[in-house]
Each structure stands twice: as C-alpha cells, then as structure tokens.
Amino acid sequence: MKKVKEVHGEKYEEFMMKKLVAIPGNICESDLGIDPLTANHIANNVHVIVNSAATTNFDERYDVALSVNTKGPSHLLSFVKTCKNVCLFLHISTAYVNDGRVGKIEETALVPMLDIENEMKLVSSLQENQHSNQKMKQLGLQRAKIHGWKSCYTFTKAMGEMKITSMIGDIPIVILRPTIIESTYKDPFPGQLPGLFVDPQVIADVVPVDMVVNAAIAAMAKHGISGIPNINVYQIGSSMVNPVTLGNIVDYTYEHFKCNPLLDSKGDEISISKTKYFSSIGDFSHYITTEITKESGLMEALINNVKPSLYTKLDRHCKKRVQFFIQMAKTYETFGFFKGR
Structure with missing residues (x-):
C-alpha cells in the first residue's frame, strides 16, 4: 500500500489539514476539559482513540506525574466507553514499566497490585500542606523505590497501565511499550539525538520514533478490525534483534x-x-565533585586567599552543579542499568 503522501502528492498538506482538528483539553480532568458539545460530537464520530499524553520529565513532581501518567489514561478510557462507534483504545506506555526485571520480558498486561487510590490520597493530603516543589519530587522517587521502581516516571506509567487493566470492558485495548525513543529513521526525515552513570555492557534499547508510529498504525489496523475485547501488549524495541x-x-x-x-x-x-x-553512585559522586571543583577554580581561590564573599559564591555554585549531576545520575539509573529485554 502506498503512503498517504505518495497518493496525494502536492495536495498532501491540503488533505491532512482537512483531517486534523486541534481541540483544547486537559487529560488531568475527569471530563478531559472538553466542552459538552464537542465531547458529544467526538463520541458520536470517532473509531479509534490513541493516548500518547504523558509527562516524560524523569524528575517530575509526584502530584503532577500521578495526575498525568496515572489518572490521565483512566479519564480517557472512561470517555472512550461513551463513544458509540469506537473500535479500539490504544495507550502508549513505556517498556520501563518493567523496571527492575531481568532477561526476556513477556508482553503481558500489568495486573493491578498497588493501592493506587492510597497514593492519590497521600498526594492530596500533602498538597493541602503546600509541600515544596523539591519535596514533591523527592516523594515521587521515595514512593517508587518503596514499591520496586527506580523513578517516578516509570512508577506512575506502570500505575497508569494498572488503571487501564482494571477498567477493561467490551472495548479492544492495545498497550504499546516503546523503549528509548530516538529521532526518526526515515519519516519525515532522518535526525539525531545524544547521553552517564551507567553499565557500559547494558543494552541501549533505542527505537526510532517513526518505527513506533508504524507499530501503532499496524496495531490499530489489526485489533480495530478484529473487535475482540481484550488487552494486547506490544513492546517496541531493538534489543532482541539488533542489540547495541x-x-x-x-x-x-x-x-x-x-x-x-x-x-x-x-x-x-x-x-x-x-x-x-562508574558502578556505584558513591564513586560517581566523588569523581564529579573532584572534577567540578577543579574546573570551578575553587582550590585556586582558596590558595590565593580571595575575599570570603567570592569564595562563598564559588563554593555555592560548585555544590549546586555537583548536586545537579548527582541528581541526574540517580534519575536516569533505571536506563543505565536496566537488564530486561
């Protein structure tokens, strides 16, 4: 089958503009933030709904990540169930919901095994006390590690999947789990992207974004036509056939x-x-502290007996940079040491 662009040629953009309609909304709200008239029009006309909305900030506030990555998919699925002609709901997750697992990972849906409502109540109680931005970020990491995940992102995405699994009804559902999505391989044009505190022997499971889109389209065609009301999971990666x-x-x-x-x-x-x-955060922290201290000129300032105010300023800047790199190392630890495939 020819690509849509090849079929329409010079009129491709005109054709696409007729097909694309932007509608403002908010996945964090139970009604998706869409006015009733528009929501009703969508419910009467759409056949497939794809959820790719997420916060991919690996250092996100826990309340924000819960609202978008966990509650968001359930809000959208609730709306899907009101759609008269819908034949498929496709949710884009991440392969790293399997955070901590080793070896070959089966394409099976996550079974609800956490008290998600309790997590939401915990966040609500802390929001009332106006917890600081940093404390909310720390809370997300703490809750993730308590339950066996290494980052707030993977934890809240996993809970989003669990919410979907708990809501399955008579609508076919597909969950796509891409690995690390990088730039395009071909469509619409080739591109590039770059990345440490890692195990150099870990497989860097990257997949071009256009290949993820192609997989989504193929899944829509297969399961939208079949109409079988179950959950199908596809992990989109490269580690099994082209490991790097x-x-x-x-x-x-x-x-x-x-x-x-x-x-x-x-x-x-x-x-x-x-x-x-570096295989330990302690060794990495020592290294990065030493390197940044050298680069900052802090030691020279001490030897040359500069003004205390200048030394204090340099020291504060140096510590801030060290903290940033150590925090980033902890945040991305999931991907630097992930042994699943």
Missing part, C-alpha cells in the same frame, strides 16, 4: 568527534577524552 550496548554508543560518539572535532568560539578544536564508567 551503551558502551558501544559512547565509543562511536568518541570516535566520531575525534575524527570530526567541534570548534570553540576562537576556532580551535575542542579536545575530548575517553568516558569513565
């Missing part, structure tokens, strides 16, 4: 910029060095 380690990617990047160096503002080549790997 994180170490490979870092080495390829190093070799590329060694052969094709970037230039600084003066036109001089920017030198790069081999990447160091």
Whole structure:
C-alpha cells in the first residue's frame, strides 16, 4: 500500500489539514476539559482513540506525574466507553514499566497490585500542606523505590497501565511499550539525538520514533478490525534483534568527534577524552565533585586567599552543579542499568 503522501502528492498538506482538528483539553480532568458539545460530537464520530499524553520529565513532581501518567489514561478510557462507534483504545506506555526485571520480558498486561487510590490520597493530603516543589519530587522517587521502581516516571506509567487493566470492558485495548525513543529513521526525515552513570555492557534499547508510529498504525489496523475485547501488549524495541550496548554508543560518539572535532568560539578544536564508567553512585559522586571543583577554580581561590564573599559564591555554585549531576545520575539509573529485554 502506498503512503498517504505518495497518493496525494502536492495536495498532501491540503488533505491532512482537512483531517486534523486541534481541540483544547486537559487529560488531568475527569471530563478531559472538553466542552459538552464537542465531547458529544467526538463520541458520536470517532473509531479509534490513541493516548500518547504523558509527562516524560524523569524528575517530575509526584502530584503532577500521578495526575498525568496515572489518572490521565483512566479519564480517557472512561470517555472512550461513551463513544458509540469506537473500535479500539490504544495507550502508549513505556517498556520501563518493567523496571527492575531481568532477561526476556513477556508482553503481558500489568495486573493491578498497588493501592493506587492510597497514593492519590497521600498526594492530596500533602498538597493541602503546600509541600515544596523539591519535596514533591523527592516523594515521587521515595514512593517508587518503596514499591520496586527506580523513578517516578516509570512508577506512575506502570500505575497508569494498572488503571487501564482494571477498567477493561467490551472495548479492544492495545498497550504499546516503546523503549528509548530516538529521532526518526526515515519519516519525515532522518535526525539525531545524544547521553552517564551507567553499565557500559547494558543494552541501549533505542527505537526510532517513526518505527513506533508504524507499530501503532499496524496495531490499530489489526485489533480495530478484529473487535475482540481484550488487552494486547506490544513492546517496541531493538534489543532482541539488533542489540547495541551503551558502551558501544559512547565509543562511536568518541570516535566520531575525534575524527570530526567541534570548534570553540576562537576556532580551535575542542579536545575530548575517553568516558569513565562508574558502578556505584558513591564513586560517581566523588569523581564529579573532584572534577567540578577543579574546573570551578575553587582550590585556586582558596590558595590565593580571595575575599570570603567570592569564595562563598564559588563554593555555592560548585555544590549546586555537583548536586545537579548527582541528581541526574540517580534519575536516569533505571536506563543505565536496566537488564530486561
């Protein structure tokens, strides 16, 4: 079958503009933030509903992540059940809802095994006490680790799947679990993206975004036509057929910029060095603290006996940068040490 763009040629954009209608809404609200008239029109006319809404911020506030990643899908599925002609609900999740699992992971739906309502009540009680931004972020990480996940993102996405599983009725549901989505392979044009506190032997399971879209379209066609009311799960990745380690990617990047160096503002080549790997957050923290302290000029300032106010300013800036890198390392630990495939 020809691509839609090939079929319509020069009139492709005109055709697409007739098909695309932007409607403001809010997945965090039970009525999706859509006015009743528009909601009724959608309910009477749509055949397939795809949910790709999510907060992918790995350092998100727990209340925000719960509202978007966990409650959001259930709000949308509730609306789907009011649609007269709908034949499929497709939810885009993440392969990392399997956070912590090792080896080959089966394509099975997550069974509700957490008291999600309790998590929501906990957040509501803390919101009333006006918890700070940082405390809400820390809470998300704490709750995730208590229940066996390593990040607020993967934890709330997993609970979103559980909410969907608990609501299954007579509508076919497809859950797509992409791994690390990177730039396009072909459509609409090739692109690039870059990434540490990792195990270099871990498989870097990346998949181009256009391949994820193609998988979604194929799943819609298959299960939308069949009309069988069950849940089908598809994990979209590359690790089983085309495995590449994180170490490979870092080495390829190093070799590329060694052969094709970037230039600084003066036109001089920017030198790069081999990447160091750390298996513990303690070793990484010590390394990054030492490197940033050297780079900041803090030691020179101490030796040269600079003004206390200047030293304090440098020290504060240095600690802030160290904290940032350590927090990022902890946040992305899930992906740097994930052994599932």
